[in-house]
Amino acid sequence: MSVLLIAEHNNKEIKPFTLNAISAASQINEDVHVLVLGSNSDSVAKSISEVPNVKKVVHINNSIYENYLAENYTSVIVKIAENYSHIICSANTFGKNLMPRVAALLDVSQVSDITKVISEDTFLRPIYAGNAFATVKTNDKIKCITIRPTSFDPAPSSGGSAEIQNNDPSDATTLSKFIKKEEIKTDRPELGTARVVVSGGRGMQSGENFKLITAVADKLNAAIGASRAAVDAGYITNDHQVGQTGKVVVPDLYIAVGISGAIQHLAGMKESKVIVAINKDGEAPIFSVADYGLEADLFDALPKFLEELNKLNTIQK
Amino acid sequence: MKILVAIKRVIDYNVQIRVKEDGSGVVTDNVKMSTNPPDDNAIEEAVKIKESGKAKEVVAVSVGDEKVQETVRKALAVGADRGILVKTEGIIEPLAVSKILQKVVDKEKPDLVFMGKQAIDDDCNQTGQMLAALLNWPQATFASKIEVKDKILQVTREIDEGLETIEVNIPAIVTCDLRLNEPRYASLPNIMKAKKKPIEQINASDLGVDTRPRIEQIKVEEPPKRKAGIKVASVEELVQKLKNEAKVI
Numbered sequence: 425m426s427v428l429l430i431a432e433h434n435n436k437e438i439k440p441f442t443l444n445a446i447s448a449a450s451q452i453n454e455d456v457h458v459l460v461l462g463s464n465s466d467s468v469a470k471s472i473s474e475v476p477n478v479k480k481v482v483h484i485n486n487s488i489y490e491n492y493l494a495e496n497y498t499s500v501i502v503k504i505a506e507n508y509s510h511i512i513c514s515a516n517t518f519g520k521n522l523m524p525r526v527a528a529l530l531d532v533s534q535v536s537d538i539t540k541v542i543s544e545d546t547f548l549r550p551i552y553a554g555n556a557f558a559t560v561k562t563n564d565k566i567k568c569i570t571i572r573p574t575s576f577d578p579a580p581s582s583g584g585s586a587e588i589q590n591n592d593p594s595d596a597t598t599l600s601k602f603i604k605k606e607e608i609k610t611d612r613p614e615l616g617t618a619r620v621v622v623s624g625g626r627g628m629q630s631g632e633n634f635k636l637i638t639a640v641a642d643k644l645n646a647a648i649g650a651s652r653a654a655v656d657a658g659y660i661t662n663d664h665q666v667g668q669t670g671k672v673v674v675p676d677l678y679i680a681v682g683i684s685g686a687i688q689h690l691a692g693m694k695e696s697k698v699i700v701a702i703n704k705d706g707e708a709p710i711f712s713v714a715d716y717g718l719e720a721d722l723f724d725a726l727p728k729f730l731e732e733l734n735k736l737n738t739i740q741k
Numbered sequence: 742m743k744i745l746v747a748i749k750r751v752i753d754y755n756v757q758i759r760v761k762e763d764g765s766g767v768v769t770d771n772v773k774m775s776t777n778p779p780d781d782n783a784i785e786e787a788v789k790i791k792e793s794g795k796a797k798e799v800v801a802v803s804v805g806d807e808k809v810q811e812t813v814r815k816a817l818a819v820g821a822d823r824g825i826l827v828k829t830e831g832i833i834e835p836l837a838v839s840k841i842l843q844k845v846v847d848k849e850k851p852d853l854v855f856m857g858k859q860a861i862d863d864d865c866n867q868t869g870q871m872l873a874a875l876l877n878w879p880q881a882t883f884a885s886k887i888e889v890k891d892k893i894l895q896v897t898r899e900i901d902e903g904l905e906t907i908e909v910n911i912p913a914i915v916t917c918d919l920r921l922n923e924p925r926y927a928s929l930p931n932i933m934k935a936k937k938k939p940i941e942q943i944n945a946s947d948l949g950v951d952t953r954p955r956i957e958q959i960k961v962e963e964p965p966k967r968k969a970g971i972k973v974a975s976v977e978e979l980v981q982k983l984k985n986e987a988k989v990i
Contacts, residue, residue, distance in 0.1 A: 493907070494870065494873075494880055494882075495879055495880070498874065515866075516901050517882075517883060517898075517899070517900040517901045518900075518901070520866045520870075520882070520883075521870065521880070521882045521883070522870075523867075523870075524835070524866070524867035524868075524869075524870035524871045524874070525870045525871070525873060525874040525880065526874075527836070527867070527871065527874075528836060528839060528870070528871035528872075528874035528875050529874050529875075531836075532836070532955075533834045533835070533836045533954070533955035533956050534835070534836070534865070534867055535956065536864065536865045536866060536867060537864065537866075546959065550864065550964070551767075551862065551863050551864055551961070552752070552758045552767060552861070552862060552864070553861065553864065554964060555757070555758050555963075555964065556758060556760050556767055556961050556962065556963060556964070557961070557962055557963075557964055558958055558959075558960070558961045559958075559959040559960045559961075559962075560956050560957065560958055560959065561956065561957040561959055562955065562956050562957075563955055563956070563957065564955055597879075598910070599877075599878065599879035599909065599910050599913075600879040600880075600881070600907055600908065600909045600910070601907060601908045601909075602905075602907055603895070603906040603907055603908055604905070604906045605900075605902065605903065605904070605905045605906075606903045606904040606905075606906075607902045607903045608902070608903045616901070620989070620990075644990065652919065655920070656919070656920060661903065662885070662899045662903070662904070662920065663899075663900075663901065663902060663903045668861065668864065669779070669858070669859060669861075669918070669919060671901065676989050677983070677987075677989040677990065687754065687755070687757065688754065688861070694967065697989070698983070698987045698989050699967075699970070700979065700983070706972075711970075711972070713967050713970075714970045715967075715968075715970040715971070715987065716970055716971060716972075716973050716979055716982055716983070716987070717970060717971070717972045717973065718972070718973050718975075718976065718979050719972060720976070725976055728976040729976050729979070729980065732976055732977055732979075732980040733980065733990070736980070736984065736990070739990055740989070740990055
């Protein structure tokens with residue numbers, strides 16, 4: 425049987441993590457079908473049909489799917505689920521919101537946030553904020569899986585030409601209503617996929633001081649992250665939070681500034697390839713995961729760091 | 742209006758967990774246990790709504806062994822009116838918990854069910870959404886702001902891109918994010934008062950719910966250790982190392 429992947433998109437373009445989810449899906453079974461629920465979303469269906477790993481696109485185009493309401497999405501997914509061995513999507517706020525609602529209606533015990541496919545029914549997943557890894561085997565007939573996007577490489581996005589099948593929508597929900605989305609627009613790389621992330625914590629002392637982080641991030645073409653403490657204190661908005669209940673990032677370079685390194689923050693960044701910690705407390709737990717630790721006052725170190733970066737002839741982008 | 746708040750007892754968030762040598766799980770004996778942190782936000786929000794006059798009763802419910810009573814008692818000490826403990830043994834998956842909660846909802850008929858968005862032990866992030874599905878109620882997950890209006894809730898949700906606002910009909914399920922509010926501490930007089938509040942005990946087996954796990958846990962292991970890093974003496978050294986040794990800039 426085929427596997428069904430639920431695409432995440434904005435009705436114009438696919439979200440990058442959909443490609444990571446497609447590659448996880450094709451590790452389970454090469455016969456990957458992708459469900460695109462959207463409104464005026466022909467361009468999304470078309471670009472997914474060009475992903476070589478995708479064998480078929482099921483497109484349902486209706487205004488009720490313009491925004492993600494799990495209540496609307498679920499009924500139509502459940503309707504076609506019996507044709508599939510697995511239902512898959514990313515373990516980001518999109519998939520976390522949606523998949524359990526689908527799983528419960530199918531009477532399936534969901535496997536959340538897998539980081540590795542061991543076989544078609546056995547998976548590796550982090551528990552306790554990544555301080556342990558569980559190998560789990562699911563015996564349900566249909567398997568509902570969410571995948572940790574940063575643990576799978578994105579699938580190539582061009583060269584394929586899968587069939588696009590147009591299906592009818594289900595009834596619209598009256599249970600819930602979309603009101604608005606406040607999306608923070610930025611020219612920076614996305615936090616989840618950036619090659620370099622510069623993060624600030626409570627040590628930044630104010631939102632105003634984040635300009636020191638911004639300057640370094642500009643120079644390195646980096647995304648800006650933050651610890652929960654910095655977000656709670658109102659220094660920066662929630663979409664920047666890295667950690668167990670925020671985003672998980674795996675950049676080539678992660679620079680933690682004024683972040684002590686609480687367990688829940690480490691959960692979101694400790695798989696990064698190279699970790700730098702700048703903190704004036706030499707005993708801070710962040711140093712236990714850092715490849716390069718600098719024990720210094722960040723208000724001296726960050727301007728100097730920028731100065732040194734400016735002296736370099738070239739900087740990788 | 743009546744609000745049911747579902748809470749979970751977990752290993753305290755400050756504890757560095759240890760994996761059992763036989764790979765069968767993590768050590769929980771003699772380890773400090775607490776309420777799952779976002780569940781504290783769920784209780785706080787329910788109590789605040791009651792204090793504003795918009796709810797009459799807050800009922801705290803939890804699922805687990807006898808010791809879970811302590812966790813329910815703590816919810817009573819910060820303002821829940823009474824408690825329910827559904828007794829189970831062994832691993833209970835989110836699907837089974839949501840089926841148990843469905844039975845409790847059938848009996849209690851709350852207008853709202855609140856709980857934390859995710860438990861910090863299994864990190865599943867499923868129960869609220871599953872319960873909403875089983876009840877055919879709307880769900881408002883990852884809530885950072887809740888406004889009770891007439892027969893609807895307006896909820897602001899924390900999503901990857903920023904914030905989203907939705908409206909859901911009551912009855913509804915809300916899963917709470919950490920920034921929803923600042924949970925209060927229990928005062929000593931309230932801890933004393935909580936000892937007199939009732940906690941009803943129900944056996945899961947009497948609810949007619951099959952709680953047997955569907956997922957086999959084959960093994961639990963520690964993550965690969967990161968190689969110990971070095972401390973650099975200066976910013977100049979840091980930049981040189983990043984450029985010439987790590988080759989990341």
